[in-house]
Amino acid sequence: MSFVLTWLLARSQGGRILLRIDDLDQQRFRPEYLEDIFETLAWLGVDFDEGPSGPTEFLAQYSQTLRMDLYEDLLEQLKIQSAIYACTCTRKMRREQPQGVEPCRDKALPLSTPHAALKVALPQPALLSFNEWGKEPAIMDLAQGLKDFVIRKKDGSPAYQLTSLVDDLHWNINFVVRGEDLWWSTAAQTWIAQQLERSSFLETLFWHHPLVMGDKGEKLSKSKGAGSLKLWREAGLSPVKIYAWAADYLGLPQDATSSLSDLLMAFKQKNDET
Numbered sequence: 001m002s003f004v005l006t007w008l009l010a011r012s013q014g015g016r017i018l019l020r021i022d023d024l025d026q027q028r029f030r031p032e033y034l035e036d037i038f039e040t041l042a043w044l045g046v047d048f049d050e051g052p053s054g055p056t057e058f059l060a061q062y063s064q065t066l067r068m069d070l071y072e073d074l075l076e077q078l079k080i081q082s083a084i085y086a087c088t089c090t091r092k093m094r095r096e097q098p099q100g101v102e103p104c105r106d107k108a109l110p111l112s113t114p115h116a117a118l119k120v121a122l123p124q125p126a127l128l129s130f131n132e133w134g135k136e137p138a139i140m141d142l143a144q145g146l147k148d149f150v151i152r153k154k155d156g157s158p159a160y161q162l163t164s165l166v167d168d169l170h171w172n173i174n175f176v177v178r179g180e181d182l183w184w185s186t187a188a189q190t191w192i193a194q195q196l197e198r199s200s201f202l203e204t205l206f207w208h209h210p211l212v213m214g215d216k217g218e219k220l221s222k223s224k225g226a227g228s229l230k231l232w233r234e235a236g237l238s239p240v241k242i243y244a245w246a247a248d249y250l251g252l253p254q255d256a257t258s259s260l261s262d263l264l265m266a267f268k269q270k271n272d273e274t
Helices: 002-013 031-044 055-062 064-080 091-095 160-170 178-195 229-234 242-250 260-273
Strands: 086-087 115-119 150-151 175-179 205-208
Touching: 002 031, 002 175, 002 205, 002 242, 002 260, 031 175, 031 229, 064 150, 064 160, 064 178, 115 178, 150 160, 160 178, 175 178, 178 205, 242 260
Parallel strands: 175 205
Antiparallel strands: 086 115, 115 150
């Protein structure tokens, strides 16, 4: 639903949309998933103003692998300006520890330790706030919602919290629409930006929306599972159900869900009234 909400907001406010795709996680990245993103956008009727026209252009000009130097640069700055430590723990080792305990935090392992992840050592408390669209900024404690988080994985690749922040800075993003499951990720990225005084990110607006769930209560997938959008498309179904979910969340009339243009008109009208 993020695609649709982003499109509605940008088109109603005269904003521009950047299509950005994460592809650094090679265990999860598949060429067919990349192709599916563009097929889903076309099916939804969502266009965008900047970004790749298809998989070939994405890999040649927009892949995260082309920005590794930017990720490494920010990582080096974090090593200097923030509390970073090396962690060699396995998931099993962490599960066996009491809540909130990080076994490697006080070991002072060299950051160059082979096959070690790099983590941010959060203070107690780790206070921050970010700008949520339609709400007043609220002070929160990142340490209460998230443990020390990874910024470089054991395989040496930069982690999501770091790459997402760098990409937003790289493209001068000022509004981010994402699912509410990424609330604490936004907080983690804000913490990094706060430590490095990246004011442009700290001024960014965020909109965390509820997740779209399948009939069995599972998170709806773009391409996998019985309730995936891929199977809906292949079955010849229209995206009206997605429009209806968006309308319900936004408090728009259901008779405005026959097309994306009708949904946009209803969204504009509601904003004008408020």
